[in-house]
Amino acid sequence: MRSAFVIGCRRQGRCSIAQTVSAGSNEHRDDPIALLRAAVASAAASVAGAVDAPAGTTLERPRNAAHGDFATNAAMVSAPVARDNPRNVANKIAAELTAALGDDMTSAEVAGPGFLNLRLSDDWYGAVLAHVLDSGASFGAGVAGRPEKINVEFVSANPTGPMHLGHGRNAAYGDALSRVLAFAGHEVGREFYINDFGSQVARFGASIGARARGEEVPEDGYQGGYIDEIAAAIDGAASLSDAELATQGIHQMIERIRHTLDRMGVEIETWFSERTLLDGRFEQALQALSEGGHSYEHDDALWLRTTEFGDDKDRVLRRSSGEYTYFATDIAYHADKRARGFERLIDVWGADHHGYVARMKAAYQSLGNDPDLLEPVIMQLVNLTEGGQRVQMSKRSGEFVTVDDLLDDIGADALRFFMVQRSHDTTMDLDLALAREQSDKNPVYYVQYAHARICSIMRKAGAGEGPAGAPPAPGHELHESERALLRRLAEFPDEIAETCARRAPHRLTIYGRDLAAEFSAFYRDCKVVGEPEAVQAFRVAICRATRDTLARTLDLVGVSAPQSM
RNA sequence: GCGCGCAUAGCUCAGUGGAUAGAGCGCUUCCCUCCGGAGGAAGAGGUCCAAGGUUCGAAUCCUUGUGCGCGCGCCA
Numbered sequence: 074m075r076s077a078f079v080i081g082c083r084r085q086g087r088c089s090i091a092q093t094v095s096a097g098s099n100e101h102r103d104d105p106i107a108l109l110r111a112a113v114a115s116a117a118a119s120v121a122g123a124v125d126a127p128a129g130t131t132l133e134r135p136r137n138a139a140h141g142d143f144a145t146n147a148a149m150v151s152a153p154v155a156r157d158n159p160r161n162v163a164n165k166i167a168a169e170l171t172a173a174l175g176d177d178m179t180s181a182e183v184a185g186p187g188f189l190n191l192r193l194s195d196d197w198y199g200a201v202l203a204h205v206l207d208s209g210a211s212f213g214a215g216v217a218g219r220p221e222k223i224n225v226e227f228v229s230a231n232p233t234g235p236m237h238l239g240h241g242r243n244a245a246y247g248d249a250l251s252r253v254l255a256f257a258g259h260e261v262g263r264e265f266y267i268n269d270f271g272s273q274v275a276r277f278g279a280s281i282g283a284r285a286r287g288e289e290v291p292e293d294g295y296q297g298g299y300i301d302e303i304a305a306a307i308d309g310a311a312s313l314s315d316a317e318l319a320t321q322g323i324h325q326m327i328e329r330i331r332h333t334l335d336r337m338g339v340e341i342e343t344w345f346s347e348r349t350l351l352d353g354r355f356e357q358a359l360q361a362l363s364e365g366g367h368s369y370e371h372d373d374a375l376w377l378r379t380t381e382f383g384d385d386k387d388r389v390l391r392r393s394s395g396e397y398t399y400f401a402t403d404i405a406y407h408a409d410k411r412a413r414g415f416e417r418l419i420d421v422w423g424a425d426h427h428g429y430v431a432r433m434k435a436a437y438q439s440l441g442n443d444p445d446l447l448e449p450v451i452m453q454l455v456n457l458t459e460g461g462q463r464v465q466m467s468k469r470s471g472e473f474v475t476v477d478d479l480l481d482d483i484g485a486d487a488l489r490f491f492m493v494q495r496s497h498d499t500t501m502d503l504d505l506a507l508a509r510e511q512s513d514k515n516p517v518y519y520v521q522y523a524h525a526r527i528c529s530i531m532r533k534a535g536a537g538e539g540p541a542g543a544p545p546a547p548g549h550e551l552h553e554s555e556r557a558l559l560r561r562l563a564e565f566p567d568e569i570a571e572t573c574a575r576r577a578p579h580r581l582t583i584y585g586r587d588l589a590a591e592f593s594a595f596y597r598d599c600k601v602v603g604e605p606e607a608v609q610a611f612r613v614a615i616c617r618a619t620r621d622t623l624a625r626t627l628d629l630v631g632v633s634a635p636q637s638m
Numbered sequence: 639g640c641g642c643g644c645a646u647a648g649c650u651c652a653g654u655g656g657a658u659a660g661a662g663c664g665c666u667u668c669c670c671u672c673c674g675g676a677g678g679a680a681g682a683g684g685u686c687c688a689a690g691g692u693u694c695g696a697a698u699c700c701u702u703g704u705g706c707g708c709g710c711g712c713c714a
Contacts, residue, residue, distance in 0.1 A: 427643075496651085
């Protein structure tokens with residue numbers, strides 16, 4: 074029996090639930106936050122007369138300073154179990170905590186309906202800083218409860234055209250998610266599915282052929298200047314077959330997409346060709362569906378009974394014409410991912426694919442898999458704005474804005490930060506004027522500036538990269554800005570865990586901005602260089618920890634952390 | 639019509655059961671003999687779409703309604 078005990082933070086309106094830990098857990102023995110959390114859980118369990126703290130017990134960072142450094146609702150949650158009123162329970166928990174934490178805690182006050190407001194000593198804050206620096210590059214890493222082998226399929230833009238806005242958001246999200254999952258300890262495979270098979274490929278080849286011969290593209294063909302460019306780049310294009318043109322054209326488009334992703338700093342490990350599934354794996358998947366009794370013939374077509382697993386209607390695998398559908402090969406693709414040992418599949422799809430979710434999960438289940446281990450993530454649309462006006466067309470070409478256009482315009486850092494900034498399930502506006510701005514108005518510059526400023530301070534302090542070592546215990550009374558900054562730093566591992574659990578990398582951009590703002594307050598209140606030696610050493614250590622955590626946060630989003638700007 | 643998503647400050651958005659709902663932008667007013675002013679401080683600005691329900695406690699969970707987006711093909 075394991076009851077969840079969660080720590081949350083609550084400051085400036087944010088409330089995050091994080092890592093769940095059961096009472097008495099020994100993990101992160103040297104992590105002051107984990108120790109505090111464990112002490113609260115243990116005290117609550119003891120007072121409630123239970124083995125574990127009651128579910129729903131939280132440790133929060135109150136936004137109101139009068140509510141202490143940390144606060145817990147343990148007493149209110151435990152009261153029903155303890156058959157006592159919350160304030161009495163709170164007093165008992167406070168007594169237990171005082172005994173358990175000793176000098177680390179300076180006060181535990183009962184407040185309001187039964188909140189317990191805790192204040193920690195400066196020595197405890199010193200231990201937080203020591204923990205961050207001791208952890209070094211692994212601070213916040215490996216927080217995944219149980220490491221999994223996860224496949225993240227993203228972008229998968231059709232190789233019949235350039236990457237547009239939606240692909241940019243998809244790429245920024247998928248790459249950031251992959252990075253943070255890997256950082257948290259999962260084994261992650263990043264994959265791009267190349268749709269190089271089927272009717273669209275034929276239309277693509279026909280379009281190139283038409284342009285190569287100076288004809289108009291067919292009614293159902295692909296329009297756009299890039300078709301002319303591809304036709305011109307293929308030797309003797311006018312005399313090649315449409316099929317050959319399609320093959321060469323797709324190769325070129327993939328190279329273009331690869332180049333665009335490179336410019337964004339997006340890494341793809343596996344470029345998976347749909348066509349290669351036809352070597353037998355495709356037939357194998359269809360056979361498995363048939364043997365499982367999930368497919369049937371009707372009206373000369375082959376159908377999958379997806380309604381068996383919650384879809385609205387059954388779906389066609391093989392058309393009456395004999396051609397297979399995109400859906401059919403996609404099923405084989407998912408079977409292949411599973412066969413390659415990935416236990417969890419995350420598919421990052423565009424908004425127009427949300428109707429595809431139910432059928433794909435049904436198909437995955439038909440293959441004998443747990444549908445919960447296939448997670449389609451739907452990216453909502455992106456609108457571009459400029460000075461409040463909606464812009465969707467490129468000024469240069471008059472066509473839809475491509476990712477390359479945006480990279481030319483606002484750069485990779487701004488593109489990635491802005492695209493990840495919003496939760497994937499909300500339609501977002503990207504303000505080009507703001508993204509272009511090279512000032513504090515622009516959030517990505519704000520965070521990068523804080524990092525550069527810390528680097529400058531450390532240069533001035535002559536700190537260099539010397540041994541991080543254990544910083545001296547604070548010899549001075551800490552400034553409230555120092556405590557606030559250390560609390561924010563200490564929150565990082567929980568933030569990583571929560572970002573992973575919710576598949577929500579946009580949290581990282583918020584955390585980065587909050588950490589940068591917290592540093593700015595520290596910078597305003599606390600001088601580093603020129604202070605007495607012990608004070609300077611302690612503050613340089615704070616700078617080092619903040620710099621590294623800011624850099625890590627930016628890196629997980631795929632944004633650079635410049636040492637000077 | 640059905641399905642999925644969304645609805646929070648003038649704008650763009652955080653916030654998936656806790657105390658007085660936050661940030662950025664915009665607006666108003668301040669701060670450079672100061673380790674980077676690419677910065678900081680203060681202020682104005684809210685029926686958290688509506689109505690019910692669950693709870694000691696709801697922006698958050700449940701129902702219904704409204705509005706917006708997207709999808710509903712033997713396309714991909």
